[in-house]
Amino acid sequence: MRWHNSLFIKIFLWFWIVVVLCMTVATLSFQWLQDDYHRPLELREQDLLQRIAKNMEPLKVEKRNLWRKLQPGWNSIRFDLTELNDIPHDIAEFYEHAVAENQSLWGQEDGYIMMGPLMNGNEVYIAVSRFHWRHSIDEGERWLIPLLVVLMVSLLCAALAWHLTNPIRRLQKATKQLSAGDFDLPELRSHLNRRDELGDLSVEFIDMADSLQRLLHSHRQLLRDVSHELRSPLTRLQIALGIARKKDSDDVLRAEHDRIERAAGQVADLITQILDLAKLQQTGDLTTQRLDLVELFKQWVQDAELELENKQLSVKWNLASSEVFCYIDAVLMQRAFDNVLRNAIRFSPIGGALTISLENKNGQIKFSLTDQGPGVEESELDKIFAPFTQADSSRDHASGGYGIGLAMVKSILNMHHGVVIASNVAEGGLSVKWSLPDRFKR
Numbered sequence: 001m002r003w004h005n006s007l008f009i010k011i012f013l014w015f016w017i018v019v020v021l022c023m024t025v026a027t028l029s030f031q032w033l034q035d036d037y038h039r040p041l042e043l044r045e046q047d048l049l050q051r052i053a054k055n056m057e058p059l060k061v062e063k064r065n066l067w068r069k070l071q072p073g074w075n076s077i078r079f080d081l082t083e084l085n086d087i088p089h090d091i092a093e094f095y096e097h098a099v100a101e102n103q104s105l106w107g108q109e110d111g112y113i114m115m116g117p118l119m120n121g122n123e124v125y126i127a128v129s130r131f132h133w134r135h136s137i138d139e140g141e142r143w144l145i146p147l148l149v150v151l152m153v154s155l156l157c158a159a160l161a162w163h164l165t166n167p168i169r170r171l172q173k174a175t176k177q178l179s180a181g182d183f184d185l186p187e188l189r190s191h192l193n194r195r196d197e198l199g200d201l202s203v204e205f206i207d208m209a210d211s212l213q214r215l216l217h218s219h220r221q222l223l224r225d226v227s228h229e230l231r232s233p234l235t236r237l238q239i240a241l242g243i244a245r246k247k248d249s250d251d252v253l254r255a256e257h258d259r260i261e262r263a264a265g266q267v268a269d270l271i272t273q274i275l276d277l278a279k280l281q282q283t284g285d286l287t288t289q290r291l292d293l294v295e296l297f298k299q300w301v302q303d304a305e306l307e308l309e310n311k312q313l314s315v316k317w318n319l320a321s322s323e324v325f326c327y328i329d330a331v332l333m334q335r336a337f338d339n340v341l342r343n344a345i346r347f348s349p350i351g352g353a354l355t356i357s358l359e360n361k362n363g364q365i366k367f368s369l370t371d372q373g374p375g376v377e378e379s380e381l382d383k384i385f386a387p388f389t390q391a392d393s394s395r396d397h398a399s400g401g402y403g404i405g406l407a408m409v410k411s412i413l414n415m416h417h418g419v420v421i422a423s424n425v426a427e428g429g430l431s432v433k434w435s436l437p438d439r440f441k442r
Helices: 007-034 043-055 089-101 144-179 197-247 254-282 293-303 305-310 330-347 405-415
Strands: 037-040 074-080 105-109 112-120 123-129 289-292 314-319 325-328 353-361 364-370 419-424 430-437
Touching (some): 089 112, 197 254, 293 305, 293 330, 293 353, 305 330, 330 353, 330 364, 405 419
Antiparallel strands (some): 074 123, 112 123, 353 364, 364 430, 419 430
């Protein structure tokens, strides 16, 4: 990176130029406000000067006391050339300037407006007024200049702030996309023309996103490959187990064979869940239909009736209405519901109760399933939806889980543009809640 592309140099030079420019403009403005201004009298102003000298009683010249006698509007000042040293300095200076230019003038002298001189022998007439300037640039309201300076400084600072914060906002947005699993980052990739530290940071951020995407892809590919490779020896193990059972006609080793069969079944279930999760993470295609979730959920609960009866569990329904329609992929949504339901059954105490709530609130489907189990440590709540993540010892492999079910729930909800969270219940238990739009977004 060249030195002139450094963000530090840009900030330093920007503020240095702004300060110098403001000081220069302020100095020039101050001088301008103090400068005298003169121009030749126009014809209408010459007529006005003559009428003032003819019809208005001249004020008596008494050095600086003259200014206290000025009345609103125009005032007539008359003095003899022999009294030039006795008149106020401002009027004398204006008169001398007009004599030097050999013409009558209109102008400013230290904040007073003057017209003249009009000569009548040795008598000199000058009209003086306290009127404000009548033009915003040449003659009046010069207080606008400091205001313009402030406005200019504000615009320059705003431009600098935008120049610095705009790429930072893009990086912030890209960070949120990356945390949500979106590695595309099109907006950030389309703004890589900066040659300073922020530009280098954007390039490095995109390189990091690409590396994470490759790493995640390799991780998923490894899981799929290992799972497929495990199926072959597992199948041979199950075949060998069947042959061993036939040879053990007297059931001498029946208990050992049953134990091996259960272990092999658990491994087979784990491999199936890993492959299902990898498939969900790889594809985003859904076959959606507008279905009644109340009817579907009750049917899926009925399918788990045997597990509910084994633990003597009851189900309490909190329904906002008898029908709640939503566009979903029924196959995937059933898998998500079954994972949450069977997870709640697994950790519920015997004789406990499950509470299922469902409503459509402002176009969002709100669902929750609450059990009366041991719950989850607060520090683990955000982690239980990650693959192969288990909570504390109260929810471990001994209960039959492998940390994949809730990860599948999250993937399915993400595919439906929804979110899923978990929270502990004050009275005891875990509540899994999800929210998704009732209309599927293409």
